[in-house]
Amino acid sequence: MSSDTIFALATAPGRSGIAIIRISGPKTGKALDRLGVASRKPRVMARACLKDPATSETLDDGLVVWFEGPKSFTGEDLAELHVHGGRAVVEGVLAALNSIGGLRPAEPGEFTRRAFDAGKLDLTQAEALADLIDADTRAQARQALRQMGGALKTRYDDWRDRLIKALAHLEAVIDFPDEDLPVETADALWTSVETLENELGAHMADNGRGERLRNGVHVAIIGPPNAGKSSLLNLLAQRDAAIVSETAGTTRDVIDVHLDLDGYPVLIADTAGLRDTENVVEDEGVRRARDRAENADLVIALFDGAIYPERDEATITLIDEKTLVVINKSDLLDQAREQERDVEDDWRVTHFVSVKDGFGIDLLIATLTQRVAGLCDARAEAPITRARHRHALEECRDAMARARASTLPELAAEDLRLAARALGRLTGHVDVEELLDLVFRDFCIGK
Ligand SMILES: Nc1nc2c(ncn2[C@@H]2O[C@H](COP(=O)(O)OP(=O)(O)OP(=O)(O)O)[C@@H](O)[C@H]2O)c(=O)[nH]1
Ligand SMILES: [Mg+2]
CATH class of the missing domain: 3.30.1360.120 (Probable tRNA modification gtpase trme; domain 1)
Structure with missing residues (x-):
């Protein structure tokens, strides 16, 4: 030290x-x-x-x-x-x-590094401390606090202890084949590895909630030109983030805005209206819009109510489970059209809104918030919050699976050792040196 x-x-x-x-x-x-x-x-x-x-x-x-x-x-x-x-x-x-x-x-992160060296916290707790300092919303802070309290550490330490115990049993079987070891030793050890593998699998099947909460839920607003996408973005952002005009094809670049929806972090993107165009700049905008829609966690497909029930085919084809279908400019819809909307169920319309007079906006925000919360809601237990954790857990799980499938006990032991080492890397128990720089690099000076 x-x-x-x-x-x-x-x-x-x-x-x-x-x-x-x-x-x-x-x-x-x-x-x-x-x-x-x-x-x-x-x-x-x-x-x-x-x-x-x-x-x-x-x-x-x-x-x-x-x-x-x-x-x-x-x-x-x-x-x-x-x-x-x-x-x-x-x-x-x-x-x-x-x-x-x-x-x-x-140096940046040096105080926390010393706390780690002194055994005051493990790597997952050090990362949580950085997350807490970076937290923009309540839900992010809550998740970071839970992890800082040792929620991940406790679990990973427990798994590692159990793996090492199984490894010790296996080595006893290898080293003393002729001794009178209880017959059940080998069986029990493989049962415990299988149980561990299942627990690990359940922990990993979290749909990326923790990582999403840490990074923010990505929402993209897509739709035909002039539907009011930029108007909606500005309304949600409560500022003039994007240019609004009656000229179709106004927005070209993707415009990102951070929102805090009831404590959940959202990165919402306004995109170029989808249409075929000769203009290379606009065409690139349309390509980026599609790209965003594909990579977003949630998509708002916004249609122009001024031409309803005429529909934009380019947008329709992008609708899937993660899409909220919204018709804007409902202030322009007359009574007859409003009734017509009930029949149009193949649109999967969820909302009629008017950015102009505010109609339906509260309900849209409520639905959006609910969907966002569903995507990153932390259950009582601590979720995985970083790709680093996921990689190590995958490595651990694969090594355990290999060990169970192995016919040679010596090879199985080596795989169990690798599995334990992967967990050790998570918390900083073994092989940590090369990892330390990675983890502490994100800190700023004074932490
Ligand atoms: N009547 C009415 N007009 C609206 C409403 N929302 C937006 N507009 C108008 O529709 C026009 C287009 O709005 P934008 O927000 O620029 O539309 P956009 O979807 O971003 O368009 P592009 O960037 O060209 O793809 C503007 O003149 C807005 O003032 C609405 O709810 N009702
Ligand atoms: Mg726009």
Whole structure:
């Protein structure tokens, strides 16, 4: 473990009421001495006048908390300086810390890395901490908090323990073929591997809920030109994100907007109206629109009510289970047309709306929210939140399947070892070095 003492601004840079500077490492106490901070009562905030070690000039009148290792986030001696969040104050204190021998600015994610090295958290918890800091919506924060509390760690550790136990049994069978091992040892071990495989399979068959909640649900608005797609996007975004005009073919690029639907993160895309065109730019827009529709979790197919019941074939062909069919401009539909809509069931119309007068919009948002929640709703248990987890779990499952199918016990043992190692990589138990950089790279300085 590194013996450097590190420091960094832990709060966002820029002006603020309060800024927090964190120091961690063996020289933390010395750093406090040099700043003129006397209090060493653990986990108690103390008022302190911070002085420049070189000039004794007052840098700030703030608060300091001292955490004596190992009872700290990093497991080392650690202090937090709560100072006034002006640029001059923060820079003054950071410069003062930098002037103290044995102290250096922290690398991105270094505090959390030290917490990991000290065994304060495993990799899934470190990732959850990053997710919590990045969480934009309540549901994302809830998921991150649950994972940070060890929901994934507990499960993966348990699986790994059971695999290692099965491996130990198998090795006993290999090493002592002539001993009087209970006959059921071999049977029991394979039953337990099969049970594990099933549990793993169930955990993986989560339809990507956790990853979706972490990344946001992708929704695409598609439809013929002039249907009001951009108007709908602007209404949902509550701002003029996309240009609206009566000219068909206005939107060319895909325009993405982030929405928070009842705590669920959504990335909604406005796209170019679908039509055949000679214009190369518009044609590229149409290609991108189709591409988005294909890759989206949910699609809103928006039709132009001004020409209803005439329908746009290009859009109709894209309708599938993930599509909400919406007719816009219902303000233009007369009574007769409204009755007609009841017969048109092959359209699979779910909503008539008018972006212009707001008709049906609340219901559309409610349906959208419900569908979004259904796609990423976290059940009580913790779902997989990253592709990294999924890859390791796949590797583990495949290795277990190979082990069970193997006719040579020695080969089966090797596969069980690989399976356990895959789980170990998830939590950071074995083979972690190359992974650590990957995981901590996403952190910013001060975490
Ligand atoms: N009457 C009526 N007009 C609407 C409604 N919604 C949109 N419009 C109008 O329809 C026209 C086209 O709207 P846009 O939002 O630009 O349509 P679009 O689907 O994005 O069109 P493209 O980008 O060309 O594919 C504009 O003049 C809007 O003001 C509505 O509910 N009722
Ligand atoms: Mg548009």
